[in-house]
Amino acid sequence: MINQDFYTFPPSSKNDWIDQIKRDLKGKDYDSTLTSELWDKIKIQPFYTSDDLNEEVAEYKFHPESKLPGMSPRLWNNLVSIYPENEKSANEETLHTLQNGADGLVFHLDGSENLNQILRAVHTEFISTNFLPTGETALLFRAIHEWIQSTTLKPSMLSGAILWNPCDELFLTNGDLELGIDLAAKAINDFKEFREFYPMTIDLSRYANAGATGIEELTYGLGEVIELIDKLSKKAISPTQVFENLAFHTAIGDSHFAEIAKIKGLRKLIKELAGNYGVEVEMESIHIITSTSTWSKSLLDKNTNLIRQTYEAMAGILGGGNSLWVKPTEGRNASVLEKRIARNISTIVKEESYLDKVMDPAAGSFYLEKLQQEIEEEVILELQKLEETGGWLKGFEARTIHKEIRASRESAQKKILSEANIKVGVNKYLAKGKLENHLPFEQIIEKDFELVPSRATYFVEQNILSKA
Incomplete structure (x- = not known):
């Protein structure tokens, strides 16, 4: 002192x-x-x-201490996507991925796949296993149950999440929310013994990748939670059960410090929201998946996207993400090299930047603490407005959610088009000659009920690449 x-x-x-x-x-x-x-x-x-600062700051605890001795204070799962074309090649890719830096998987499945073959020789007790439905969700739930039963998998041997919740169906098909609620209630009961596996995930990233601001992302993501609690209570599912079975998925944009504060703010807001329902949730029990944003990437500067992935990944870890999902810009069509680079970012952040040595290195920063506080205050105000106008579902049905996010998206895209905002490699310091490496452009078409992933650079790309 x-x-x-x-x-x-x-x-x-x-x-x-x-x-x-x-x-x-x-x-x-x-x-x-x-x-x-x-x-x-x-x-x-x-x-x-x-x-x-008007209150004393405290270091956050993002997860419980490791069950294994000698582990670093800060832990996270390095997630990699697997898109099975056939079971044999998917199993080979899965094993190769796990042997080369990944300790978590995201399987993109339609429910018709043979999980026994895909996960053959995979020790799920040591990794995070996540499933993302690409077809009928009920089929995938059935496939997961059959796999668990056929392998007599113990509850302690499975951790991860199903990247789905009933609200997803509305954005995909404008379907009946009640059908999804029935499926969610069944899933909560079916997986009640699997304490480290979350059968539902709130996809806040859908808003961020469609062009929403960080405040809009948190507001509408938490609005979904409130809606689900209300609907599931009618199926004899308590708020405690809902919070125990929820993971949260947020996308990390290119406002580095703001994203750190946003993710930490999300964790605190979840705890406070649970408290409003009389549910005691420990900070370290909340599971947050952080993925690199598609909104922040560009088709005009493929190489610069790799840099963006790196500082977004850093923000995801500093903000307290429990799983880091670095998404290659080209998705399932990414080259072997791009997949390898995306997979290795987590390792570099850990082994070379030493972000695993301290639980909460951002704690105590006057800037970040104040920023987090202001983000939380704005989200609470917006949530109150949302509830006063009927809640999340009313906002979806009236398309007011879509209208607000599309306005934010268009505003950001116009600022980059007019060069009011500078984006390196897009409207400033463009790659030339051998460094120029454009990705193919496709028009983004969006139905009124959808929020389709877009890019802040879309208008510039439209001007340049659509004429090429």
Whole structure:
């Protein structure tokens, strides 16, 4: 502890520093020169001090201590996508992936696959096993049950999640939510013994990848939780059961520090929302999957996308993600090299950047603590507005959710098109000659009930690549 009497000069408050800065600006406006705006809601100051914090900060705990001795303080799963074309090749790819840096898998399945063959020789007790439905969800649930029964898998030998919840069906087919609620209620009961496997996942990333701001992403994602609790209560599923069976999936955009604060804020907001229902949820028991954003990538600068993946991955870990899913820009069509690079980012972040050595390195930063607080306050206000207008489902049916997100998307895309916002490799410092490596452009078509993944650079790509 430093003895404050050691210093012979009086301390300076934040206002003292602001006054000095204004004198140094010599007539220039302080706000227009040095402040900026995040997500059209939060003013970013040029500096922060302890005066900005109105409560004592505490280090977060993102997960329980490892059951294995000698592990690092900070743990996360490195997720890799598997798209089975046939069971044999999928099993070979799965084993190769696990032997080369991955310790988590995301299987994209329609429910007709033979999971016994795909997961042959895979020790699920040591990895995170996740399933993403690409067809009829009920078929996939049945396939998972048959696999568990045929292998007599013990509950302690399966961790991970099914990347689905009933609200997903509305965005895919504009179908009947009640059918999904029935399936969710059955899943909660069927997997009640599998304490580390989550049969439902709130997909906040759907909003972020469609162009929503971070505040909109958290607002509508948590709005889904409230809607599900209300619907499932009518199926004799308690709020406690809902929170125990939910994972959360958020996309990490290119506003590095804001994304760190957003993910930490999400964890705190989940705990507070559970508390409103009388449910005690420990911070470390909340499972958050962080994936690199599709919204932040560009078809015009394939190589720069790799850099974006890296700092987005760092934000995901610093923000407290329990699983890191670095998505190759070309998805299932990615080359072997691109898949390898995406898979290795987690290893580099751990082995070379040492982000596994401290649980919460962002704790105590005046800037990040204040930013997180302001994000939480804005999300709570927006959630209150959403509930006052009838809730998430009413917003979906009236398309007010879609309208707001599409407005945010178009605004961001126009700013990049007009160069009001600079994006390296798109409207500034373009790759030329041998470095130029464009990806193929396809028009994005969206039905009124859909929120299709887009890109902030879409208008620029449309101007350049559609004419090529």
